[in-house]
Amino acid sequence: MLQLENVCLQREGRTVLRDLSGRFPPGSLTAVIGPNGAGKSTLLAALAGDLPPASGRIVRAPGLRMAYLPQISALDRHFPLQVHEVVALGLWPQLGPWRGLSRAQRDQVQAALHEVGLAELARQPLQTLSTGQFQRMLFARLILQDAQFLLLDEPFAAMDEPSTQDLLALLQRWRDQGRTVVTVLHDLAQVREHFSHALLLAGHAVAWGPVTEVLQPAPLQRAGYLLPALHAHTLRGHCA
Numbered sequence: 001m002l003q004l005e006n007v008c009l010q011r012e013g014r015t016v017l018r019d020l021s022g023r024f025p026p027g028s029l030t031a032v033i034g035p036n037g038a039g040k041s042t043l044l045a046a047l048a049g050d051l052p053p054a055s056g057r058i059v060r061a062p063g064l065r066m067a068y069l070p071q072i073s074a075l076d077r078h079f080p081l082q083v084h085e086v087v088a089l090g091l092w093p094q095l096g097p098w099r100g101l102s103r104a105q106r107d108q109v110q111a112a113l114h115e116v117g118l119a120e121l122a123r124q125p126l127q128t129l130s131t132g133q134f135q136r137m138l139f140a141r142l143i144l145q146d147a148q149f150l151l152l153d154e155p156f157a158a159m160d161e162p163s164t165q166d167l168l169a170l171l172q173r174w175r176d177q178g179r180t181v182v183t184v185l186h187d188l189a190q191v192r193e194h195f196s197h198a199l200l201l202a203g204h205a206v207a208w209g210p211v212t213e214v215l216q217p218a219p220l221q222r223a224g225y226l227l228p229a230l231h232a233h234t235l236r237g238h239c240a
């Protein structure tokens with residue numbers, strides 16, 4: 001579906017990620033983890049096709065439908081648009097130029113809004129949304145994109161807990177539908193609980209495989225995590 005062969009990525013001539021080879025198992029949920037500056041966002045940009053490898057190859061299956069959600073800070077929240085209009089953009093490959101939505105497509109938009117719990121906010125202007133509502137809206141747009149391979153960069157950053165839990169449940173549904181999801185995350189407790197695979201980066205792949213193998217003290221330490229801090233972090237969310 002998507003394979004990396006000795007991929008090396010650079011930013012402004014400086015190597016950020018090197019020697020990356022492997023594939024994302026179809027129908028898996030992979031968390032991309034690693035310390036700040038490890039190259040996580042750079043990898044997602046490359047997987048999305050926004051950053052060509054300096055060397056090596058990223059091979060995508062012909063016709064693979066991909067969707068990419070960059071970090072929320074990279075998105076302009078001040079467009080004069082309403083929620084349903086942003087969600088409808090997920091249908092753009094099916095829309096002709098200047099053609100409005102069909103009745104069936106309007107129903108699809110409403111169903112996607114309903115699935116992320118925003119049915120009542122369809123006509124709200126973007127500027128009025130909380131971070132959680134904004135991210136729910138972007139996930140509704142992803143639903144309409146109907147991608148087989150989804151790339152999400154820190155989708156739960158600065159988000160309220162109910163929204164995080166609802167969208168984590170949506171990721172599980174995507175997995176159950178056979179979609180492949182690659183997500184940059186910082187919360188290792190979330191990774192342990194909700195993800196099947198992890199890719200641990202620190203300028204290269206320190207470990208890549210099932211979560212139970214990657215989230216072990218040795219690889220985490222090799223990636224530069226401070227384990228006492230890590231344990232406090234990992235246990236967060238399990239205490240009353």
Ligand SMILES: Nc1ncnc2c1ncn2[C@@H]1O[C@H](COP(=O)(O)OP(=O)(O)OP(=O)(O)O)[C@@H](O)[C@H]1O
Nearest residue numbers: 011012016034035036037038039040041042043184
């Ligand atoms: N658009 C860019 N232009 C120039 N350098 C960049 C760009 N994006 C990232 N870098 C640099 O590439 C390196 C890796 O950054 P990247 O954002 O991929 O790491 P990250 O693992 O996602 O970090 P974080 O967890 O802090 O988001 C950093 O040194 C960063 O400064």
